Amino acid sequence: MKLITAIIKPAKLDDIKAALQAAGVQGMTVSETKGFGRQKGHTEIYRGAEYTVDLIPKVRIEILAEDAEVESIVDVILVNANTGAIGDGKVWVMPVDSVVRVRTGERGGDAL
Amino acid sequence: MINSGDTAWVLASGALVLFMTPGLAIFYGGMVRAKSVLNMMMMSFAAIGVTTIIWVLYGYSLAFGPDSGHGLIGNFSQVGLTKTINETVGATGHHIPALAFAMFQLTFAIVTVALVSGAIADRAKYGSWVLFVGVWITLVYIPVAHWAFASQHGHGGWIVDRLGALDFAGGTVVEINSGCAALALAIVLGKRNGFRRDPMRPHNMPLVLLGAGMLWFGWFGFNAGSALSAGNLAATAMINTQVATAAAAMSWVVYEKIREGKSTTLGVASGAIAGAVAITPACGFVTPLGALAIGLIAGPLASFAVSRKYKLGYDDSLDVVGVHGIGGILGMLSIGFLATTAANKAGGLGLINHGSLSLLSKQFIAIVATAVFSFTMTYIIARVISKTIGFRVYHEEELEGLDTTFHAESAYDLTGSGNR
Numbered sequence: 001m002k003l004i005t006a007i008i009k010p011a012k013l014d015d016i017k018a019a020l021q022a023a024g025v026q027g028m029t030v031s032e033t034k035g036f037g038r039q040k041g042h043t044e045i046y047r048g049a050e051y052t053v054d055l056i057p058k059v060r061i062e063i064l065a066e067d068a069e070v071e072s073i074v075d076v077i078l079v080n081a082n083t084g085a086i087g088d089g090k091v092w093v094m095p096v097d098s099v100v101r102v103r104t105g106e107r108g109g110d111a112l
Numbered sequence: 113m114i115n116s117g118d119t120a121w122v123l124a125s126g127a128l129v130l131f132m133t134p135g136l137a138i139f140y141g142g143m144v145r146a147k148s149v150l151n152m153m154m155m156s157f158a159a160i161g162v163t164t165i166i167w168v169l170y171g172y173s174l175a176f177g178p179d180s181g182h183g184l185i186g187n188f189s190q191v192g193l194t195k196t197i198n199e200t201v202g203a204t205g206h207h208i209p210a211l212a213f214a215m216f217q218l219t220f221a222i223v224t225v226a227l228v229s230g231a232i233a234d235r236a237k238y239g240s241w242v243l244f245v246g247v248w249i250t251l252v253y254i255p256v257a258h259w260a261f262a263s264q265h266g267h268g269g270w271i272v273d274r275l276g277a278l279d280f281a282g283g284t285v286v287e288i289n290s291g292c293a294a295l296a297l298a299i300v301l302g303k304r305n306g307f308r309r310d311p312m313r314p315h316n317m318p319l320v321l322l323g324a325g326m327l328w329f330g331w332f333g334f335n336a337g338s339a340l341s342a343g344n345l346a347a348t349a350m351i352n353t354q355v356a357t358a359a360a361a362m363s364w365v366v367y368e369k370i371r372e373g374k375s376t377t378l379g380v381a382s383g384a385i386a387g388a389v390a391i392t393p394a395c396g397f398v399t400p401l402g403a404l405a406i407g408l409i410a411g412p413l414a415s416f417a418v419s420r421k422y423k424l425g426y427d428d429s430l431d432v433v434g435v436h437g438i439g440g441i442l443g444m445l446s447i448g449f450l451a452t453t454a455a456n457k458a459g460g461l462g463l464i465n466h467g468s469l470s471l472l473s474k475q476f477i478a479i480v481a482t483a484v485f486s487f488t489m490t491y492i493i494a495r496v497i498s499k500t501i502g503f504r505v506y507h508e509e510e511l512e513g514l515d516t517t518f519h520a521e522s523a524y525d526l527t528g529s530g531n532r
Contacts, residue, residue, distance in 0.1 A: 044311075044313060045368075045372050045374055045376060046313050046314060046376070046378050047376075047378055047379070047382060047415070047418050047419070047431060048368065048371065048372065048415065048418065048419040049419075049422070050372075051311035051312075051313050052311070053311065053313075
């Protein structure tokens, strides 16, 4: 089992969510977050005073998946998150030791 | 014989002007950081409470009671507003109840001291502010209101009755007064922690725009109500207010578009306020085209003035000096150039209407007297409060935010990260 984490542009969430659902993904966790990478921040101007905003709003998607499904899920995210512009985000995959469904106590792949 | 039409308009205007102070609370509240927005708004509401109590007890009497000698202050004959009941004020044929006038003028006192609070956002002890409101209304606002507003057949306040400077709705009493007091307070309290280092951007621009709209709306009572009658003069003041406010909103954003490449919502809101400020003393003395000129100048001038605080090094947090102080001075001086008796027979003639330099020099004297008195007195009051009960919060309280420190509340339940 793997945990797929994607940091994306907030405006891309709807497209990605729809595409993942169409690809058969059963669940995901989405959170609003902030951060910076190569995009750095942007400048805002208030009454002539410039402020650099270096933490930019992003959306984090987390998906637990069987090993065999990981590549196709990552591909769906990449295709739908890409605008070609700096700041499109990142996707990474980590191994997961165990997963338990709270309601039933099912473990491993059955819990996904 | 009470004129019911005039009375109705002044009563309505009192309500309109009172509405400006909650509007100011929202305008200012949106401009500060989320951790101190309630404190910012509370300063305005405290101004309503404290000023009203003073006004009924002795404020109206000292400001608008019969002059006690040299045009400097009224007397105690109207204490408690008891004898004011059933009295009338106003010109022949335009009598209104003195209590309608007292209520109308009360709302001016309230909004003036509330304006000052913008200079000391995020760092003043709440209790000290409440005390400051009472002392400042008593020692600064009431005298200046008497000087410029207490017209008593030539024997009232010295600016209006003896000097003969023209100030229709409070360029001196409200705008220059609040602007100079704001400068003194900003100097005494010092800069916010992290001034110029940390981003202190407005936490809610829609609130700022809503507040600006409330102020704009209330300003019609402020300016057109100052005619104290419902006729030509009120209509002139009203259209002039609209023209200058709208023109300054546009000229500010055009100026910043040229300077920084973007037109901002804070710019359009600030420009509107700067225009309304600048037309305040002039609205009953100039033509609509004169008002247009004043508004077009007010936007860029106030915008430029605001930017100077970084060079001069004082933290007038919400730009009371640049918008109200400089805007008020512009408005007062503009009368010396643009005034015309076509707009108001009781007014004057500015230089472009073949008037003499004497009007401009009277305007100048009124400006300087108000500015020097307001700055000096406010500086002394603020220093005394600082040295006794303290005016500035502790460092940790400032970092934590004043909402939890003083009011045990927070404006928003935000679980997101980022600058609170």
